[in-house]
Amino acid sequence: MEDKNQGSESKPTKAITRRSFIRGAGLSTAGSVLLTTNALAFAHKEQLVTGEEYGPEAMTIKMKVNGMMKSLSVEPRTTLASALRDHLELTGTKVVCDRGSCSACTVYLDGKPVNACMMSAFDVGDKEITTIEGIAQNGELHPVQQAFIEHDASQCGYCTPGMIMSCVHLVENNTDPNLEDVKNATRGNLCRCGTYPNVFKATLAAAKKTI
Amino acid sequence: MDTRKEKFPYGIPGHNLSEIEREIPIEEPPVWPINDKLKIIGKRVTRIDALDKVIGKAKYTSDIKLPGMLYAKFLRSNVPHAVITSIDISKAKSLTGVHAIHLIENTQKEGEENKNGKYPIVKYVGQPLGGIAAESLEIAKDAIALIKVNYEKKSFVIDIDTAMEIGAPIVFDEPITQQQDGGDVGETHDGSKGKGNVRGPSTSSFFGGPRGDLVKGFEEADVVVERTYRTQVHTHMPLETHGVVVDWNSDVMMVYASTQNTNAVRNEMASIFNLPKSKVRVFCDFMGGGFGAKHSSGSFGPMAANLAKKTGRPIWLMLDRQEEHLSEGNRPNSIQYLKIGAKKNGTLTGIQQRSHGTAGVALGAGVGRIAQILYTCPNFATEQYDVLTNAGPGAAWRAPGNVQGAFGLEQAIDELAEKLNMDPLTYRDKIDKSEVRKVERRRGAKLFDWSRRQPAGSGKGVVKKGLGVGQSTWPRFVTLDSSVEVKIHNDGGVEIRSSVQDIGTGTKTILAQVVAEELGLEVKDITVNIGDTFFPVGPGSGGSVVTGSITPPARNATYEAKKALLKLVAKKWETDSSELFIENGQIGSKKDASLKMPFKGATKLMRTSQISKIASRSDDYGGFQQPWGLAYGDLGSVQFAEVSVNTDTGFVKVDKIVAVHSCGRPLNIGQLESQINGGVIQGVSYALYENRVMDNGTGHMMNANVDQYKVPFSMEIPEIETLVVEEYSALSSTDAYGIGEPANIATAAAIANAVYNAIGVRLYEIPITPASILKALGKVS
Numbered sequence: 001m002e003d004k005n006q007g008s009e010s011k012p013t014k015a016i017t018r019r020s021f022i023r024g025a026g027l028s029t030a031g032s033v034l035l036t037t038n039a040l041a042f043a044h045k046e047q048l049v050t051g052e053e054y055g056p057e058a059m060t061i062k063m064k065v066n067g068m069m070k071s072l073s074v075e076p077r078t079t080l081a082s083a084l085r086d087h088l089e090l091t092g093t094k095v096v097c098d099r100g101s102c103s104a105c106t107v108y109l110d111g112k113p114v115n116a117c118m119m120s121a122f123d124v125g126d127k128e129i130t131t132i133e134g135i136a137q138n139g140e141l142h143p144v145q146q147a148f149i150e151h152d153a154s155q156c157g158y159c160t161p162g163m164i165m166s167c168v169h170l171v172e173n174n175t176d177p178n179l180e181d182v183k184n185a186t187r188g189n190l191c192r193c194g195t196y197p198n199v200f201k202a203t204l205a206a207a208k209k210t211i
Numbered sequence: 212m213d214t215r216k217e218k219f220p221y222g223i224p225g226h227n228l229s230e231i232e233r234e235i236p237i238e239e240p241p242v243w244p245i246n247d248k249l250k251i252i253g254k255r256v257t258r259i260d261a262l263d264k265v266i267g268k269a270k271y272t273s274d275i276k277l278p279g280m281l282y283a284k285f286l287r288s289n290v291p292h293a294v295i296t297s298i299d300i301s302k303a304k305s306l307t308g309v310h311a312i313h314l315i316e317n318t319q320k321e322g323e324e325n326k327n328g329k330y331p332i333v334k335y336v337g338q339p340l341g342g343i344a345a346e347s348l349e350i351a352k353d354a355i356a357l358i359k360v361n362y363e364k365k366s367f368v369i370d371i372d373t374a375m376e377i378g379a380p381i382v383f384d385e386p387i388t389q390q391q392d393g394g395d396v397g398e399t400h401d402g403s404k405g406k407g408n409v410r411g412p413s414t415s416s417f418f419g420g421p422r423g424d425l426v427k428g429f430e431e432a433d434v435v436v437e438r439t440y441r442t443q444v445h446t447h448m449p450l451e452t453h454g455v456v457v458d459w460n461s462d463v464m465m466v467y468a469s470t471q472n473t474n475a476v477r478n479e480m481a482s483i484f485n486l487p488k489s490k491v492r493v494f495c496d497f498m499g500g501g502f503g504a505k506h507s508s509g510s511f512g513p514m515a516a517n518l519a520k521k522t523g524r525p526i527w528l529m530l531d532r533q534e535e536h537l538s539e540g541n542r543p544n545s546i547q548y549l550k551i552g553a554k555k556n557g558t559l560t561g562i563q564q565r566s567h568g569t570a571g572v573a574l575g576a577g578v579g580r581i582a583q584i585l586y587t588c589p590n591f592a593t594e595q596y597d598v599l600t601n602a603g604p605g606a607a608w609r610a611p612g613n614v615q616g617a618f619g620l621e622q623a624i625d626e627l628a629e630k631l632n633m634d635p636l637t638y639r640d641k642i643d644k645s646e647v648r649k650v651e652r653r654r655g656a657k658l659f660d661w662s663r664r665q666p667a668g669s670g671k672g673v674v675k676k677g678l679g680v681g682q683s684t685w686p687r688f689v690t691l692d693s694s695v696e697v698k699i700h701n702d703g704g705v706e707i708r709s710s711v712q713d714i715g716t717g718t719k720t721i722l723a724q725v726v727a728e729e730l731g732l733e734v735k736d737i738t739v740n741i742g743d744t745f746f747p748v749g750p751g752s753g754g755s756v757v758t759g760s761i762t763p764p765a766r767n768a769t770y771e772a773k774k775a776l777l778k779l780v781a782k783k784w785e786t787d788s789s790e791l792f793i794e795n796g797q798i799g800s801k802k803d804a805s806l807k808m809p810f811k812g813a814t815k816l817m818r819t820s821q822i823s824k825i826a827s828r829s830d831d832y833g834g835f836q837q838p839w840g841l842a843y844g845d846l847g848s849v850q851f852a853e854v855s856v857n858t859d860t861g862f863v864k865v866d867k868i869v870a871v872h873s874c875g876r877p878l879n880i881g882q883l884e885s886q887i888n889g890g891v892i893q894g895v896s897y898a899l900y901e902n903r904v905m906d907n908g909t910g911h912m913m914n915a916n917v918d919q920y921k922v923p924f925s926m927e928i929p930e931i932e933t934l935v936v937e938e939y940s941a942l943s944s945t946d947a948y949g950i951g952e953p954a955n956i957a958t959a960a961a962i963a964n965a966v967y968n969a970i971g972v973r974l975y976e977i978p979i980t981p982a983s984i985l986k987a988l989g990k991v992s
């Protein structure tokens with residue numbers, strides 16, 4: 001493996017142990033993947049944690065998830081997706097490609113969709129995370145969730161949380177989306193069972209109800 | 212007498228619906244009328260597990276987290292063919308957080324392998340060599356990187372054409388046999404015959420062997436089409452990868468599995484670890500897609516169990532995306548030679564088929580039996596060869612073989628129709644004896660507006676439109692090992708139990724529908740507990756067997772339980788239970804309309820806590836074509852494709868697919884539509900996008916991920932219209948069948964025919980890419 005510098009003998013000089021994080025994102029093209037698709041996470045990192053030294057050991061961080069402040073002990077190389085799934089037991093967020101190419105792990109960072117597999121848990125800082133588990137409010141489904149049920153927009157269901165995160169974001173930010181808008185909103189969401197036609201129908205139906 | 216006679220609906224409503232008398236087992240329920248007259252069956256019932264899916268509550272195998280659980284990771288080969296001389300695990304072993312390392316060693320069972328030292332011979336890049344259990348997945352990955360494997364490299368061959376040459380490196384020196392993995396529905400390939408890497412041929416199927424006299428057939432032919440078609444290798448890429456969580460801390464080995472076949476996984480694990488079947492429990496509640504590849508415990512099942520044994524801790528072992536592409540199955544490629552002859556009037560006189568395909572280090576690369584059975588032809592022969600290569604093993608992939616076979620056959624039929632100066636649909640009317648496909652062609656052509664089709668290549672302008680059609684057939688497979696327990700509890704609850712799993716097709720929901728319909732209740736009143744091998748055995752989800760196999764016993768068990776409950780009510784009302792019925796949750800009497808009792812109230816009459824009835828799949832009414840469960844009839848489809856081809860750039864866009872299908876009595880129209888959408892989209896993907904790209908110089912797959920493995924996303928999805936044609940055959944108490952496999956067969960052929968119609972040049976190879984279009988048009992060399 002090429003991450004020869006990784007390990008206890010080479011303490012990172014600043015911020016998180018980025019190389020190890022890169023390794024998690026895939027080896028051969030990791031650099032380009034991160035540069036092209038993870039701009040948001042990098043931007044946050046620079047603002048929030050520059051100059052502080054973390055890792056490689058686990059340490060306790062706090063994170064606001066679905067309106068609740070959570071404490072968790074993670075290594076700096078832990079992705080947000082892993083933090084949610086493995087440490088906070090919020091397994092609705094799915095990891096499918098682990099390289100920012102399928103949107104199954106979509107969560108909101110201060111209301112904006114991000115790929116949780118492409119972001120370090122340490123980069124979250126004081127931003128608020130919303131996951132699929134936080135979309136229904138007080139037991140009441142979001143119209144998109146309700147429409148997904150009514151229009152049979154999930155089959156195996158593994159892409160469904162990510163799809164819903166993309167579609168909810170659309171209808172919350174576009175009062176009158178058309179089919180092209182829905183396709184655009186889900187253009188990064190991979191589904192292998194073929195739910196797309198019903199995802200489109202469900203989201204358009206939900207948008208009408210959301211207005 | 213153990214039987215009685217009943218009249219059943221028979222045929223296609225709106226076309227030829229009639230009645231047929233069947234002799235049926237006395238204990239089975241009375242005939243259901245056609246769907247129009249039923250309350251829940253055939254309706255658009257929402258999935259009973261949809262809520263859990265949309266709120267993120269559905270727990271998949273990959274989501275399982277048990278106390279003390281360790282994470283495991285495979286060590287895999289990075290060379291395609293080698294003898295392992297040594298494996299140095301010393302550094303990995305001493306890494307903090309590593310709990311156990313298990314290396315795969317030769318066993319006496321593995322034939323050729325045990326001649327060559329301690330470890331199995333490496334046959335492909337990505338072959339599992341060992342595994343590590345650690346406190347986190349990150350540590351497990353770190354530890355894997357510290358293992359040093361020393362190889363004595365051997366020559367290898369990756370591409371099928373080279374593998375077929377005399378003098379090519381040999382992948383297996385000895386005869387090999389196909390492993391049964393439950394996904395192969397009655398067909399096995401013989402790897403003991405043949406020379407070098409080319410094994411076979413397989414010349415027959417359960418529909419028989421060669422027919423008639425091909426030489427005579429082609430002599431009688433006025434027109435002949437003789438072509439070679441090529442299809443690519445593509446991988447399943449289910450969103451949830453293969454994997455298990457194994458907890459072996461008690462007497463019973465608990466296996467949480469992302470599987471299409473809990474029963475097969477249970478049997479394999481019991482066999483590998485010498486355990487009674489009763490000591491292995493496989494559980495699968497939600498699973499994230501399989502498409503044929505998830506019928507086995509693979510190497511991940513035994514690896515997780517071995518690590519669980521060594522550590523005394525539960526083991527989580529899910530593959531990553533790259534491993535999934537490399538080692539967990541693919542649809543083999545094919546090179547198909549096809550020669551079809553017909554008389555001037557269109558009558559087929561001969562079909563000759565010869566195919567070569569590679570399933571890598573596995574067998575099963577045939578092209579199915581669609582050329583054998585779709586059209587009536589007195590003279591037929593096929594030779595289907597497996598070519599072994601140093602690449603990951605193939606696996607059953609949605610309608611195995613037939614998808615490849617349909618791509619060749621349905622293009623050849625189209626070409627024949629053109630030579631005969633006949634419209635492709637009209638020609639199929641002539642040579643296709645299936646009544647249901649006749650109706651499908653008619654209804655589909657109307658919906659699609661086939662009449663607007665223009666002669667091939669006649670469109671003006673840069674972007675040319677084309678229309679095409681493709682057909683399919685798929686056998687009606689029934690697994691007799693299909694049992695259901697139905698319980699009526701004394702609190703009014705109704706529960707279904709079976710080991711059958713729901714892989715996203717909606718099995719849970721149709722089971723609830725069948726039971727609710729029979730009990731006069733609503734779907735929400737039924738609890739479905741399936742995917743657990745401690746319950747009565749259910750079929751694997753492959754070959755579209757589930758619906759046809761499990762819904763009749765579900766109905767029959769419910770009927771038995773209902774009779775037991777109604778007897779209690781009859782006793783109270785001092786009447787005969789045969790006079791009683793349940794409707795809208797109320798028990799009533801045909802004789803006395805004033806008698807009413809809610810279902811829940813009736814369950815209070817029980818002197819025990821539950822009524823429990825188990826039923827197993829009985830033979831079809833009227834018997835099977837083959838006693839093991841090949842039913843009469845088929846699951847036929849006709850799919851229409853509309854494409855736009857940009858003749859400057861070569862880009863093909865599928866604008867629309869009309870998919871017309873039959874599956875006996877449709878149980879849930881919404882779920883059927885969803886599954887057809889899925890089959891169509893995978894067909895579009897197969898025709899235009901997907902391709903496993905191998906580096907022949909190193910044996911590595913170049914696109915083993917999501918970002919480079921090309922599949923359609925939302926922007927590539929065509930408009931899809933589906934039609935399900937009801938067809939009653941009076942073969943079981945539900946008369947219903949599945950749709951998973953048929954939905955995927957005809958699409959690529961329909962698209963290829965539409966591309967031809969657009970540009971007037973035929974493409975014999977998929978995926979159809981901009982480059983192949985420009986080449987076909989003579990715009991690039």
